[in-house]
Amino acid sequence: MTDTAQQEAREPLAEVKPSVGNKSPSRDTLLEEGVFQIVAERPEDAAAIEALLDVAFGPDRHRKTSYRFRDGLTPAEGLSLIALDAGTFQGSLRFWPVQIDGAKKPLLLGPLAVDPARRGQAIGVALVRRGLRLARRLGHDWVILIGDYAYYKRFGFVHAFPHGLRFPEPVDARRFLVRRIPRGPITGISGLVRRADGAAVSAEVVRPPS
Numbered sequence: 544m545t546d547t548a549q550q551e552a553r554e555p556l557a558e559v560k561p562s563v564g565n566k567s568p569s570r571d572t573l574l575e576e577g578v579f580q581i582v583a584e585r586p587e588d589a590a591a592i593e594a595l596l597d598v599a600f601g602p603d604r605h606r607k608t609s610y611r612f613r614d615g616l617t618p619a620e621g622l623s624l625i626a627l628d629a630g631t632f633q634g635s636l637r638f639w640p641v642q643i644d645g646a647k648k649p650l651l652l653g654p655l656a657v658d659p660a661r662r663g664q665a666i667g668v669a670l671v672r673r674g675l676r677l678a679r680r681l682g683h684d685w686v687i688l689i690g691d692y693a694y695y696k697r698f699g700f701v702h703a704f705p706h707g708l709r710f711p712e713p714v715d716a717r718r719f720l721v722r723r724i725p726r727g728p729i730t731g732i733s734g735l736v737r738r739a740d741g742a743a744v745s746a747e748v749v750r751p752p753s
């Protein structure tokens with residue numbers, strides 16, 4: 544990771560500004576004023592992250608498609624982020640290197656999870672935005688993910704299947720999403736998303752939308 548990217552990952556958002564009176568700040572205010580911090584994941588965060596992922600995705604999450612796809616891989620360097628509020632862990636986001644024909648440094652985004660008690664306060668949005676910004680600085684050119692279109696469309700993600708991309712595990716095509724970094728048209732990439740280490744995952748491909 545470059546020094547700039549490392550610094551960017553560790554750089555917190557603006558200082559906490561507590562809400563005034565009885566009026567709760569809006570989600571946009573929370574994001575703008577930086578009520579929480581987005582920083583690089585540290586080794587000591589591992590247990591809290593695992594516990595949150597158990598809550599968010601269930602203890603059998605390792606059987607899920609995207610988990611099987613990245614099983615045994617190392618997360619993309621400099622792109623494992625956590626959200627902190629007054630030093631307390633609130634959320635996590637990781638990215639993984641993948642290979643796609645036509646892409647130079649594509650990534651798989653996920654898992655993204657926020658403490659259930661802190662959801663709806665723009666922590667998820669802040670994690671994804673910071674992650675995409677850092678990914679750009681680190682020279683990544685594409686991101687794919689398996690997730691809710693209704694959530695990820697706000698960041699510019701679109702359905703990947705109609706653009707000729709395929710995922711090597713059976714997934715609901717409506718959840719298979721892609722975005723260019725920086726944001727732009729989905730052209731010049733196609734075919735099967737492959738693990739960064741080239742290992743085979745499965746012969747099955749994603750179902751076309753029904």
Ligand SMILES: CC(C)(COP(=O)(O)OP(=O)(O)OC[C@H]1O[C@@H](n2cnc3c(N)ncnc32)[C@H](O)[C@@H]1OP(=O)(O)O)[C@@H](O)C(=O)NCCC(=O)NCCS
Nearest residue numbers: 599655656657662663664665666667668669690691693694
């Ligand atoms: C999804 C998740 C990360 C969002 O984090 P968050 O900090 O609560 O989200 P934000 O506050 O940044 O954004 C809230 C917005 O996302 C929407 N949203 C939250 N989860 C959503 C989902 N699964 N699908 C569509 N929209 C969703 C909310 O309705 C809200 O919409 P609004 O901006 O129109 O009000 C969090 O709910 C979570 O950890 N969920 C369980 C794990 C998970 O499903 N992760 C991956 C998502 S595919």
